[in-house]
Amino acid sequence: MKITDEMIDYIGVLARMKITGEEREASKAELSKIIDYMDVLNELDTDGIEAMSHAFPVKNVFREDVIKPSVDREEIILNAANKKDGCFKVPKAVE
């Protein structure tokens, strides 16, 4: 499958990444090649085979709803680049 400029733009929006310049041309060529290779799966008849997310049966895990102390607020924002008054600081998102 040929990966077009439109597709790269769309993938970029989905992944929140700007793919520009040399990286863009290289990505188009490489992704086309990799996706072509993945098409080998079409050889295989998988009708009626259930998709398997986990190799072993995994069931939802419940626990008692007990109130326990969580992480300190100061610790949670420790690694944030921008913070103010004990909160994460971000550019204005709502007018």
Added chain:
Amino acid sequence: MDLCQMTALELGKKIQAKEISVAEATKAALDTIEQRDSEYNCYITVCKEEALKRAEEVQKGIDEGKLTSPLAGVPAAVKDNLCVKGMNTSCASKMLDGFKPIYTSKAVQNLMDAGMVLLGKTNMDEFAMGSTSETSKFGAVKNPWDSNRVPGGSSGGSAAAVSAEEAFYTLGSDTGGSIRQPASYCGITGLKPTYGTVSRYGLIAYASSLDQIGPLGKNVEDVAEVYKAIAGHDPKDSTSVKQAAPQFTLKDNVKGLRIGIPLDFIGEGTEPDVKAKIYEAAKILEGMGATIEEFHMSELKYAIPAYYIIACAEASSNLSRYDGIKYGYCADKYDDLTDLYFQSRTQGFGTEVKRRIMIGAFVLSSGYYDAYYKKALQVKALMKKAYDNAFAKYDVLLTPTAPTTAPEIGKSLSDPLKMYLSDICTVSVNLAGLPGLVVPCGFDSQGLPIGLQLIGNAFAEETLLNTGYAFQCNTSFHKQRPNFKTGKEA
């Protein structure tokens, strides 16, 4: 014998017997790192002061009879995608450079409880995405057997550190072969446990349904001991299997063991030396009383595309958490909130990580989801069935770990598809959630190590480790050491 040449258990025994102090062992390991790591680049972070302080604490625990584990006081290192509270944990990425976790991963905590002295964090491919340990922000790791070659990846630093005697054992993580392939390239022993056996709590996620933490060491005995220390149920990982921590003693006995060789693992791309040594290893095990039989697993050719579709899909989802806000790299300049995401992610991630996120976003996008992602999950089911059929007939499967020995540095990254194809022997094991053990089984004509992969049925680590142990009791490949270079001389 130089202290650092000892196995973890040999050292642990001498520490318990008070023949060697924990401080002596720690200083010896730090000295070796000082001498050799400027050449091999196994470490991203070395915690000298913390390690020396910790050595005193652990010594006190041993002297008071509180720390009785055979691993107590043994200096070790962990891959830089394992969170350790307050210690830089970068995943070898600009995105997490300087990130200090606020909690410690369960596997590391278990080892701390057993008395580990943590030397530092080992180098790796960025976000564990790679087969060569060349995509690290902190530079490529070099193979101690030949500094012009890669150590494998993504746990290349963890493997090279054991091989270069810069740690007595290490932890790595394995999503598609990232413990086993570097263990093979570096001539050491490595175990990828059954999915769900070791808690992933505190392991920075790449592909959550495939990721598993495991040990790397000088021999099976060391690896088995570390495995026993890190395995066990953890309520903080909802995929962690409810089972008691493993307890067993290794046995040098493979009489009657049924070993199968799936021929599809030894394809056209397999180097003749690799093939020859794998068959010689099979002969050795046969001579020890195991039965060997060849069979076909035709599904294997679909394992690589299925693996990369699933792994990249999960990566694109997992790595969406890096937004430049909560933690990690934040761009200096941006127009608004959306632009902050775009700029931080575009500048923070390296080429291979971006490539996998893009593949993942593509295969999950509407219009392509059924053709790629759902199809890959169906192939995963077929792969699991193929292994179930194999384990109805055999106790252990025997294969190469990789088609070749370690490639030269700088030769792999230019052709990503070719690099993906080199994972042919390892990825299917992750799709099926099975345990895989790698033990050294010889050298190629250039003197580079070759690793034998033994694949076990789910939760059959004991059988697998016994097989590897018996092999090492009757061979000496695991005792061979490289001729070391010191960075200072070079």
